[in-house]
């Protein structure tokens with residue numbers, strides 16, 4: 544019984560330490576990949592996203608990265624968009640806070656301008 548309690552406590556600790564992201568999504572364009580995460584579930588208003596960018600499996604460092612979320616006009620609703628230059632967190636990670644004014648499906652474009660080489664753009668969607 545004692546050892547079972549220990550195992551149970553160890554499992555509980557393991558779960559709390561793993562710190563799973565509330566939102567996670569992967570997207571790619573050719574060999575460029577984006578692992579998108581948020582610590583909180585997506586919601587109406589400000590959402591802070593961390594995007595981990597790689598090209599051919601290697602972190603894309605020191606790029607200029609811009610995130611644009613937009614929703615085309617719908618009946619009774621104007622087009623909405625939020626465009627932000629992401630902050631460089633190092634190791635290919637970039638953080639940006641987007642304002643998503645309503646729930647639904649948002650188009651997300653990630654614009655990557657590396658220090659050298661070609662620019663690229665990854666397209667995906669955010670749903671909530």
Ligand SMILES: [Cu+2]
Pocket residue numbers: 614617620645647
């Ligand atoms: Cu809408």
